[in-house]
Amino acid sequence: MLNFSDRLIESIKKKNSVLIAGIDTSIENVPDYFIKRFYDREKSEIDNLKTILFEYNRRIIDAVEENVVGVKFQAAFFEQYSYHGFEVLHKLCEYAKNKKLVVIFDGKRNDISSSAKGYSNAYLGETPVFGRKIRFFEFDAITTNPYLGQDGIKPFVEDCERFKKGLFVLVKTSNPSSADFQDLTVEDKYLFEVVAEKVYEWGKNCVGKEGYSDIGAVVGATQKEAAKRIREILPNSFLLVPGIGVQGGKVEDLKYFVDSNNMGIIVNSSRDIIYAYKNYVHSDFEKSSYLASKSIKESINAAIS
Amino acid sequence: MLNFSDRLIESIKKKNSVLIAGIDTSIENVPDYFIKRFYDREKSEIDNLKTILFEYNRRIIDAVEENVVGVKFQAAFFEQYSYHGFEVLHKLCEYAKNKKLVVIFDGKRNDISSSAKGYSNAYLGETPVFGRKIRFFEFDAITTNPYLGQDGIKPFVEDCERFKKGLFVLVKTSNPSSADFQDLTVEDKYLFEVVAEKVYEWGKNCVGKEGYSDIGAVVGATQKEAAKRIREILPNSFLLVPGIGVQGGKVEDLKYFVDSNNMGIIVNSSRDIIYAYKNYVHSDFEKSSYLASKSIKESINAAIS
Numbered sequence: 001m002l003n004f005s006d007r008l009i010e011s012i013k014k015k016n017s018v019l020i021a022g023i024d025t026s027i028e029n030v031p032d033y034f035i036k037r038f039y040d041r042e043k044s045e046i047d048n049l050k051t052i053l054f055e056y057n058r059r060i061i062d063a064v065e066e067n068v069v070g071v072k073f074q075a076a077f078f079e080q081y082s083y084h085g086f087e088v089l090h091k092l093c094e095y096a097k098n099k100k101l102v103v104i105f106d107g108k109r110n111d112i113s114s115s116a117k118g119y120s121n122a123y124l125g126e127t128p129v130f131g132r133k134i135r136f137f138e139f140d141a142i143t144t145n146p147y148l149g150q151d152g153i154k155p156f157v158e159d160c161e162r163f164k165k166g167l168f169v170l171v172k173t174s175n176p177s178s179a180d181f182q183d184l185t186v187e188d189k190y191l192f193e194v195v196a197e198k199v200y201e202w203g204k205n206c207v208g209k210e211g212y213s214d215i216g217a218v219v220g221a222t223q224k225e226a227a228k229r230i231r232e233i234l235p236n237s238f239l240l241v242p243g244i245g246v247q248g249g250k251v252e253d254l255k256y257f258v259d260s261n262n263m264g265i266i267v268n269s270s271r272d273i274i275y276a277y278k279n280y281v282h283s284d285f286e287k288s289s290y291l292a293s294k295s296i297k298e299s300i301n302a303a304i305s
Numbered sequence: 306m307l308n309f310s311d312r313l314i315e316s317i318k319k320k321n322s323v324l325i326a327g328i329d330t331s332i333e334n335v336p337d338y339f340i341k342r343f344y345d346r347e348k349s350e351i352d353n354l355k356t357i358l359f360e361y362n363r364r365i366i367d368a369v370e371e372n373v374v375g376v377k378f379q380a381a382f383f384e385q386y387s388y389h390g391f392e393v394l395h396k397l398c399e400y401a402k403n404k405k406l407v408v409i410f411d412g413k414r415n416d417i418s419s420s421a422k423g424y425s426n427a428y429l430g431e432t433p434v435f436g437r438k439i440r441f442f443e444f445d446a447i448t449t450n451p452y453l454g455q456d457g458i459k460p461f462v463e464d465c466e467r468f469k470k471g472l473f474v475l476v477k478t479s480n481p482s483s484a485d486f487q488d489l490t491v492e493d494k495y496l497f498e499v500v501a502e503k504v505y506e507w508g509k510n511c512v513g514k515e516g517y518s519d520i521g522a523v524v525g526a527t528q529k530e531a532a533k534r535i536r537e538i539l540p541n542s543f544l545l546v547p548g549i550g551v552q553g554g555k556v557e558d559l560k561y562f563v564d565s566n567n568m569g570i571i572v573n574s575s576r577d578i579i580y581a582y583k584n585y586v587h588s589d590f591e592k593s594s595y596l597a598s599k600s601i602k603e604s605i606n607a608a609i610s
Contacts, residue, residue: 180454
């Protein structure tokens with residue numbers, strides 16, 4: 001099996017897209033006509049929730065498939081429905097994987113030793129159960145938070161090597177108060193630069209045949225100055241770039257995020273795609289999401305080509 | 306309803322204990338005789354897993370109840386079994402809550418805006434579903450990671466105020482590589498001190514009638530020097546202290562963690578309690594966990610009185 005970075009590059013070339021659709025759906029934002037179509041009064045509220053959440057997101061995936069290299073599931077939007085939401089996530093992960101999409105779990109998990117290993121078992125590796133090993137999820141990559149340092153990252157990196165998976169470490173996030181800690185000056189550097197240097201170290205042994213590391217960084221689209229610096233520190237890592245659109249990141253700034261080959265990024269868009277029906281064709285969310293993803297893909301390609 | 310900090314103080318006084326039992330059970334560490342007793346060959350492996358995980362942990366809770374002020378569930382150990390594990394977590398949370406234990410979700414969740422709100426809905430607040438609001442979990446408090454700054458913390462703090470819940474922000478963790486970032490020097494301070502200062506700010510509006518904030522900090526038991534400094538910055542916050550025992554933290558150092566009233570800490574012990582049967586009575590894990598929790602409680606009380 002190819003390394004994560006090699007699989008990602010292969011998919012990007014095939015799709016001619018670096019766009020990732022962020023599947024961050026809350027049931028409150030699913031169009032009424034769709035809820036009415038699937039709501040079954042004979043069933044429990046929770047069963048209806050699970051059905052509608054799956055059916056809506058499944059159709060979004062179908063609609064955008066042609067225009068995206070992968071999908072990213074924001075864990076919070078599933079966890080907000082407790083284990084019922086997690087069950088839907090499980091089905092959607094499988095669904096997207098069967099379509100040969102790159103599938104990312106955006107859970108920003110972080111802990112140490114056996115706890116970090118537990119998370120890694122769940123989302124990258126496999127969990128021992130009664131003497132055999134079960135792979136519960138088929139994600140290609142996950143996001144993680146670096147605050148705990150190397151002990152917290154190592155279990156994930158080891159599973160990336162072993163199972164050919166990818167990791168995106170939060171380096172510089174898109175939100176205004178990312179400055180609270182990430183922009184603190186440590187000697188003559190910003191904290192996020194020190195984190196990026198560590199990401200480089202952690203990823204040194206996970207380099208695919210195309211020369212890219214499987215250990216990448218999350219860098220918000222609003223952070224073009226930081227991106228220039230991070231790109232210098234991480235010349236051969238993929239950057240996962242959220243925050244274009246609603247969050248204020250500009251597609252034209254993506255030229256500061258790419259590497260010297262105009263490569264090395266994947267760009268997430270969530271609300272502009274999954275709720276595109278609010279801006280496009282109100283009666284047809286699938287067509288709206290298709291049109292939105294096509295338009296975003298094309299504007300990204302124009303910006304980085 | 307009382308603030309989280311007031312409820313916590315009330316429980317500590319009633320139980321004469323600041324000990325928290327960390328429910329971090331992997332099925333591989335449940336004693337064979339217990340698995341044999343509950344394993345039903347007519348049922349699926351997953352159903353057996355769920356039953357045994359619940360039944361074992363439920364008995365641990367029963368066994369330690371008298372000696373602990375609360376229980377802390379490490380999310381990773383449930384997530385490693387996907388949504389099946391989450392379902393068990395849901396049942397155990399309810400079970401512990403019915404015993405009037407303080408119940409903490411240790412998930413170190415972190416994200417921004419609507420994603421942080423999703424996590425907060427799940428574990429502290431309530432989630433809108435088809436026009437009504439559902440409270441999925443009855444946790445009293447959760448842990449969170451501060452790397453994203455105030456935007457990532459605010460949704461949690463707001464729900465703490467609204468629903469009388471508590472938050473423990475990672476400040477200084479117990480692992481060796483906590484030094485990677487937390488000990489970087491920012492101007493004339495360590496990063497963890499800057500984080501602690503922010504925790505103080507975030508918690509200023511959530512002070513209970515006993516004068517303690519509902520927004521506390523996680524400070525590893527191995528970090529006594531850091532604890533002295535954090536205690537100065539956070540004079541009226543609870544510190545959640547993991548890492549005694551297996552991880553190397555010493556009970557006698559807890560005197561550096563308490564406040565001027567010899568209060569303001571809760572101390573987690575996981576493996577020494579849940580797997581106490583490995584050191585005590587091999588044939589009776591409940592008795593072992595009881596004895597271990599009693600002994601740890603007493604040594605903590607001796608150290609901080």
